[in-house]
Amino acid sequence: MVVELELEENRKPEIQKTEFVWMNGKTIGWEDATIPIMTHALHYGTGVFEGIRGYGSGSNLLIFRLRDHFERLINSAKVCDIETKYSAEELMEACLSLIRSNDLREDCYIRPIIFVGFSGINLGFIDYPTESAIVVFPFKHYFSKPGLDVCISSWTRLFDPVTPPLAKICGNYVNSVFAKREAAKNGYDEALMLNTSGKISEGTGENIFVIKKGRMCTPPMGASILDGITRNTIMELAKEFQIEIIERDVARSELYTADEVFLTGTAAGIAPVITVDRRVVGDGKVGPLTKSLLEGYSEIVMGKLTLGHDDWVTKVY
Ligand SMILES: Cc1ncc(COP(=O)(O)O)c(C=O)c1O
Structure with missing residues (x-):
């Protein structure tokens, strides 16, 4: 109630x-x-x-x-x-x-x-x-827009020898809060942070996927990211859809020339990115692969598509 x-x-x-x-x-x-x-x-x-x-x-x-x-x-x-x-x-x-x-x-x-x-x-x-x-x-939506305007934060993502990003530690979120507030005050919906190697790590509460010429990539575990459960789900879904997916370091400039970019997170769901640092991603619309993954994810969370994981969805009543 x-x-x-x-x-x-x-x-x-x-x-x-x-x-x-x-x-x-x-x-x-x-x-x-x-x-x-x-x-x-x-x-x-x-x-x-x-x-x-x-x-x-x-x-x-x-x-x-x-x-x-x-x-x-x-x-x-x-x-x-x-x-x-x-x-x-x-x-x-x-x-x-x-x-x-x-x-x-x-x-x-x-x-x-x-x-x-x-x-x-x-x-x-x-x-x-x-x-x-x-x-x-x-709770309905974390982002109220169908396509996000994101920026690269001036704040660096914390890294394992400081406080491990792979753990969801309360104190870690000060790093995310700094980046998110800076982004919001500059008129962006979300911030992406670079890691100490200058590569893309993740959003303040989401992992990131980048698509170019039908191939999809996402920063690896060593890139100062949380081992996202939605990220893992999308990687399994990509295999099901026969989309090539690799975990590798992603340079900031790759986002500017990507065909599609989207973020994944429990709160955010699958959140398409339409601009990065005010540069339009692809044609500025939600791309076809993002769209099909988004639809697939909606079916997965409702238990209509299991990908062989019958235990992913728990019925409460
Ligand atoms: C920093 C960070 N990265 C990524 C994610 C996405 O993780 P998940 O898909 O497990 O929600 C979250 C959300 O929990 C997060 O806070």
């Missing part, structure tokens, strides 16, 4: 809250899911999180790649040396039960988070408590 918003001083939150939140093994009211001001993660970014999508299907709700998201969450915690109290299976169960408690059946977003709680200000957080929570809320 979705709860009416309380508006504070004319400020309207972007998301609609739901009745219940799961926190540390209990289902509690949204308003009761609060944390102490000296929570370690609030000050130091010591948390890991996930973004998962649910798609309304009649009176049912379909969750896409639930297990893969929770396994990545556990692995992100391992990278950060944050102790986890719950297994991927237990969190998956908690997630499904939370959605049922909220009786949510429309398109939604699921945000699990595991973070270092309140004890003190020691950066080593030895013996500090770990808090776990899952929040769900209705």
Whole structure:
């Protein structure tokens, strides 16, 4: 059930809250899911999180790649040396039960988070408590436009010896926030960041694919990217569609002469890019391969196309 918003001083939150939140093994009211001001993660970014999508299907709700998201969450915690109290299976169960408690059946977003709680200000957080929570809320689109205007950010993507981009670490997102705000203030929809080798890494919350003469490429794992679940899905779909796909370093200038460029992410879905640094990509319209992959992806998340992965879609009810 979705709860009416309380508006504070004319400020309207972007998301609609739901009745219940799961926190540390209990289902509690949204308003009761609060944390102490000296929570370690609030000050130091010591948390890991996930973004998962649910798609309304009649009176049912379909969750896409639930297990893969929770396994990545556990692995992100391992990278950060944050102790986890719950297994991927237990969190998956908690997630499904939370959605049922909220009786949510429309398109939604699921945000699990595991973070270092309140004890003190020691950066080593030895013996500090770990808090776990899952929040769900209705969600339709991250980008409201069918074709994106993107720029190359002046901010460099963080890299493994700093804080590993392959883990979804709360603190990592300051890097993404800097790039995203700069892009927004300059009139762009999204920013792409270069890695320390000057090659394309990824968007602030998306991976990138580039198409030239029918061949598709995407930066490899070593290019300072998150191992995106949508990226992986698109790579499998490309094989199914017999589109040649390679993982290799991509130069910034390749984007200017590409036939098609698109971004992939759980929140963003498949997001076509129509300009890069104000240079028109291809003919400035959503390209044919992007279009067919976008259509294929829509079928996959609705369980109509499985590519042999019957476990990718979880029915909630
Ligand atoms: C930095 C970053 N890159 C890529 C992605 C795309 O990953 P996924 O497809 O698993 O959502 C995300 C979103 O989670 C992200 O935050």
